Amino acid sequence: MKLPFAAFTLAIAASTLASPLAEVPFPANYRTWMHVKSMVIEPGHALHAAFGGIHHLYANDKAMQGYRDGSFPDGAIIVFDLLEATAKDNAVTEGARKVVGVMQRDAKKFSTTGGWGFEGFAGDSKTQRVVGANAASACFACHQAQRAREYVFSNYRP
């Protein structure tokens, strides 16, 4: 089928408008980024169902600028790397990866969720998304409480 040029242009425009929220890409090489801090969430904790295990936060250079200055520039990316926590013989060790959570700063692209895009990648997958179009309810609903800190919970531990 041949579309007249005007219709074709319209189709493109419509598909742009109708596209779902901008996607947050998998944060390549985040394991080489700065380690911000860590925490263990145990059974019984209110967030255990979602975030039980041991998590590490990693930040790229722009996100480190945000931790320092309190203002996160576009391009800042924070990773929440969640692993199983195995408690045994009076020690807690790291197990399999549960999810790679990502916050990516782009004030325009993600204006409906505080200027941050949120995504989660299941286990060791770089493609299996667990948040997708649910960022507002699945992520931003809680992060909203941190409005005064640009929606970030963590602090850099020197």
Place this chain on the structure above:
Amino acid sequence: MKLPFAAFTLAIAASTLASPLAEVPFPANYRTWMHVKSMVIEPGHALHAAFGGIHHLYANDKAMQGYRDGSFPDGAIIVFDLLEATAKDNAVTEGARKVVGVMQRDAKKFSTTGGWGFEGFAGDSKTQRVVGANAASACFACHQAQRAREYVFSNYRP
């Protein structure tokens, strides 16, 4: 007093021989290095007295080469960053720094302790040494068990 030249030379040689083990410097900027892995050691663990808390391992580029290839070149440095672990409300969070442990590779300089120099710096101090001349008994005695892995216990977690 004027020493004859021969005696002077002898004095220098003697002071070199009598000098304590080579010192391991404080690992400047280790917090920007790769985060290797983490672990929590709880009360009741055999190593709790020495290493109780949450520890993170960091590696410089040469140490990362060692983790990858199994052979640690001179200049490789591994840091054992030990913090208080605060267990409360079903979560374990990071507290004050207890010690910054350091392994620094120099096959010649530290030949009596497997080619690794060992040191610990108390709390957030860059100068207060807690191992000093006791590296053989305080550190290497245990690390010796890891001879097949060049005396390193940790593995890099991808």
